[in-house]
Amino acid sequence: MAIPEQTVLQLQGISKSFNDKRIVFPLDLDIRHGEFITLLGPSGCGKTTLLRLIGGFERPDSGTILLAGRDITRLPPNQRPVNTVFQSYALFPHMSVFDNVAYGLRAERRPRAEVQSRVREVLDMVQLGELAGRRPDQLSGGQQQRVAIARAVIKKPRLLLLDEPLSALDYKLRKQMQIELKRIQRELGITFVFVTHDQEEALSMSDRVVVMRAGHVEQIGTPRDVYENPCNLFVAGFVGEINVFDAEVTEVLGDGRLVGQIEGRRITLPARNGGFAVGDALHVLLRPEDLRLLPPERAEGFSGEVVERNYKGMTLESVIRLESGHQLLASEFFDESDPDFDYRLGERIRVTWVPNWEVLLPRETAQPV
Amino acid sequence: MRWLKHGYLGLVYLLLYLPIAVLVVFSFNASRNPYRWQGLSLEWYARLWDNDALIQAALNSLLLATSAATLSTLIGTLTAIALHRYRFRGKRILNGMLFVVMMSPDIVLAISLLALFILIGVQLGYVSLLLAHITFCLPFVVITVYARLSGFNPQMLEAARDLGATDFRAVVTVLLPIIFPAVLAGWLLGFTLSLDDVVVSMFVTGPTFEILPLRIYSMVRLGIKPEVNALATVLLILSLVALIGSQYLLTRKRGKKHENSEEHPVGHLPAER
Amino acid sequence: MKLRNPFRTAVVALIWAWMLLFVFLPNLLVIVASFLVRDDVQFVRLEASLQSYARLLDPVYAGVFLDSLGMALTTTLVCLLIGYPFAYAVSRLPARVKPLLIFLVILPFWTNSLVRTYAMKLLLATNGLTNQALLGLGVVDAPLRMLYTEGAVIAGLVYVLLPFMILPLYAVFEQLRADLLEVSSDLGAERWRTFRYVVLPLTMPGVLAGCLLVLIPAVGMFYVADVLGGAKHLLIGNVIKNQFLDARDWPFGAAASIVLTLAMALLLYAYYLSARMVRRRSADDALA
Numbered sequence: 001m002a003i004p005e006q007t008v009l010q011l012q013g014i015s016k017s018f019n020d021k022r023i024v025f026p027l028d029l030d031i032r033h034g035e036f037i038t039l040l041g042p043s044g045c046g047k048t049t050l051l052r053l054i055g056g057f058e059r060p061d062s063g064t065i066l067l068a069g070r071d072i073t074r075l076p077p078n079q080r081p082v083n084t085v086f087q088s089y090a091l092f093p094h095m096s097v098f099d100n101v102a103y104g105l106r107a108e109r110r111p112r113a114e115v116q117s118r119v120r121e122v123l124d125m126v127q128l129g130e131l132a133g134r135r136p137d138q139l140s141g142g143q144q145q146r147v148a149i150a151r152a153v154i155k156k157p158r159l160l161l162l163d164e165p166l167s168a169l170d171y172k173l174r175k176q177m178q179i180e181l182k183r184i185q186r187e188l189g190i191t192f193v194f195v196t197h198d199q200e201e202a203l204s205m206s207d208r209v210v211v212m213r214a215g216h217v218e219q220i221g222t223p224r225d226v227y228e229n230p231c232n233l234f235v236a237g238f239v240g241e242i243n244v245f246d247a248e249v250t251e252v253l254g255d256g257r258l259v260g261q262i263e264g265r266r267i268t269l270p271a272r273n274g275g276f277a278v279g280d281a282l283h284v285l286l287r288p289e290d291l292r293l294l295p296p297e298r299a300e301g302f303s304g305e306v307v308e309r310n311y312k313g314m315t316l317e318s319v320i321r322l323e324s325g326h327q328l329l330a331s332e333f334f335d336e337s338d339p340d341f342d343y344r345l346g347e348r349i350r351v352t353w354v355p356n357w358e359v360l361l362p363r364e365t366a367q368p369v
Numbered sequence: 370m371r372w373l374k375h376g377y378l379g380l381v382y383l384l385l386y387l388p389i390a391v392l393v394v395f396s397f398n399a400s401r402n403p404y405r406w407q408g409l410s411l412e413w414y415a416r417l418w419d420n421d422a423l424i425q426a427a428l429n430s431l432l433l434a435t436s437a438a439t440l441s442t443l444i445g446t447l448t449a450i451a452l453h454r455y456r457f458r459g460k461r462i463l464n465g466m467l468f469v470v471m472m473s474p475d476i477v478l479a480i481s482l483l484a485l486f487i488l489i490g491v492q493l494g495y496v497s498l499l500l501a502h503i504t505f506c507l508p509f510v511v512i513t514v515y516a517r518l519s520g521f522n523p524q525m526l527e528a529a530r531d532l533g534a535t536d537f538r539a540v541v542t543v544l545l546p547i548i549f550p551a552v553l554a555g556w557l558l559g560f561t562l563s564l565d566d567v568v569v570s571m572f573v574t575g576p577t578f579e580i581l582p583l584r585i586y587s588m589v590r591l592g593i594k595p596e597v598n599a600l601a602t603v604l605l606i607l608s609l610v611a612l613i614g615s616q617y618l619l620t621r622k623r624g625k626k627h628e629n630s631e632e633h634p635v636g637h638l639p640a641e642r
Numbered sequence: 643m644k645l646r647n648p649f650r651t652a653v654v655a656l657i658w659a660w661m662l663l664f665v666f667l668p669n670l671l672v673i674v675a676s677f678l679v680r681d682d683v684q685f686v687r688l689e690a691s692l693q694s695y696a697r698l699l700d701p702v703y704a705g706v707f708l709d710s711l712g713m714a715l716t717t718t719l720v721c722l723l724i725g726y727p728f729a730y731a732v733s734r735l736p737a738r739v740k741p742l743l744i745f746l747v748i749l750p751f752w753t754n755s756l757v758r759t760y761a762m763k764l765l766l767a768t769n770g771l772t773n774q775a776l777l778g779l780g781v782v783d784a785p786l787r788m789l790y791t792e793g794a795v796i797a798g799l800v801y802v803l804l805p806f807m808i809l810p811l812y813a814v815f816e817q818l819r820a821d822l823l824e825v826s827s828d829l830g831a832e833r834w835r836t837f838r839y840v841v842l843p844l845t846m847p848g849v850l851a852g853c854l855l856v857l858i859p860a861v862g863m864f865y866v867a868d869v870l871g872g873a874k875h876l877l878i879g880n881v882i883k884n885q886f887l888d889a890r891d892w893p894f895g896a897a898a899s900i901v902l903t904l905a906m907a908l909l910l911y912a913y914y915l916s917a918r919m920v921r922r923r924s925a926d927d928a929l930a
Binding site for chain 2: 647649650653654656657658660661663664665666667668669671672675685724727728731732734742743745746747748749750751752753754755756757758759760761762763764765767769770771774801804854858859861862863864865869878879882883886887892895896899902903906910
């Protein structure tokens, strides 16, 4: 089978167990050259194990790993053109920043002059030029992080693996480093494989996202795909807040649109090539920002009561309890036309949504995580 | 590669225990000659049982080790706590003196203490031995406990004080239980050093309290006394019983350990699978 | 926490008192004694003199010093060569067996080290077990003379002191972070390079601690030299012991002890200097 020109890494049938507990079920994954791909999932889903399998720190129980067509499954980490940025940074405490970054080049036995100039260059790129003589324990968390990145990228690997590198940083620093990382990735053109459990991070940084749960890949797609067209309830719920209605198809209209029963009302739903038939059980999914809240005099949508409101700076989030007891989360932006817009607890309200923004999924029996 | 490692370990343990194994085996030798096996016999154990002096010496050594370990652990733990938590003048000198004790050759320690005891007029016997043993055990206890203290979260004590505990109460009810493993390790270390000591004991011992090293010294220099073999075997068996007993107690207390989570532990050297 | 409270005062006072009484004062006494003269009745006469130190310059005693030091250094080296791989191998084993294995290293201590030295004697004697085995296997024709040689003393010292090398090394290996080894491999280093540039520097404190804990007692263990070396291979410890307990020449024994202490202090200082040099060299590299 011809390997697509842009594929840099292929995982085929990779699985791994520890102590008879299956961590990764046999899975396939193709990673394209130059992309920023993120493995996203809750703790214990196998994303870090997968990363370690690619890096060579674990041997897969089954399957092969191909790097640009070459089988690297049996290769030890020091022979793979793949480098890792560890979650703990793993900076050598007994070496200066300079020596840490130079380590990989010295392992390749590069001439001294080359090492000097390349280290200088990389340190300047991560803006640590002045701190070359310092030791890791004299650096801040953000600075240590950049040393770890510099140390890995200086070797110009085919793939850079990053294991939750930003989890130890505070909010502001995280945001900064996210931009930094994107910039570095674009500048160097290296393929980044990023692991995180923070969906916001994954969505904002990646070209593609791989959503994982309990050792399985649930969905692969662009951030947009995964957010706007989740393939199941778990993915929908993991990548963002979601409102779920249970519905039943009562009619299929001529143009393919469906009519369903939601909360006792007859609602028209968009057509879906999924091919739903009359009598099928559905979930109707809506993001908080898709909901529209209207004054109680209006007739559209469902009637409810505001039971919570949260001021978020940019948005106002409200929890609405419908007459059936079902609770919805709505998120609305502040705008200039109504500067005092706010809700009182207990206020009556009507909830509707922007048509055609619903996601329709077959009803699942298991609850999402 | 793994077999090489395990083989090496086995070899070293073999070397460590070979002389002791010889002792044990020949304690059951019917003949006096330790170089030739002439059948099983418990004669030497019988002789040991009758050798009141030797048994008394062994008991004395155990008593000394226990009391020295206990007292040095007490003083040493308090010292480690004080060094860690409080600022006071002369900390460096204190550290220096502890360092001097740990780093001095036993013999230097021995003669200096002998000189002291003679000068002050302390009678050479149990008391002088005890004081000497406590002195050389102290630095080891301090180091062991101090190391554990360094990893201790000071906010726990602050929480205790916030809830109304006095300094003393906070230390006793919060700090001590948490550093207990190190305290225990310190005790074991002190006990071991005291039992094992020959040099210091020989110098500051007296006729009223005979301990093992002196008793054995003349015996082993001149001839072979198989009672010594028997004694060594008995001590070894007692130690093994203590080991097994403590392991049993520990496993009962600890209960089931949690399995590691899937996310690979960033920890210390991983076990080889 | 700087608090004036009775608990703190009591503890600090206690430890100060103990150190002054049992460390400072005794050592002072020894120093003073070394400058005095021997007395048959009272051990020392209050008469200042340098004759004890002068006697030490005698080639006989100088020879003993150097031989002692040589034996101690050899012992340390052998202990290091045996102990380092041992500590490394134990630290790689599953966590549940490690405490047991370390305890097995300590266990022999609970039979007094004199007893263990005696056991060594049994093994090394002319008609002892080692020779019996060698003869039986046909490796040698005549029994090897192993006892009462310098080698026997060294073997005895190694046997008694090996655990002191293993324990600090083990402690340091336990602290060695797994992810540092992984990242070294990740960056392309083969095993030797990881050992030389990551493992070795990070375990160096343990190596030095172990060496000190072996070297320093080794020079003073007179009983090993007595039991295994006969009258021929003496340690400084023997000299000091003889002078104090047998010959009753305290000033001379004290002087020998002082010189020994100074020699040890020099060694410690050399270690301290070398540790500083290592740190400076690595910083230079970075700034080049």
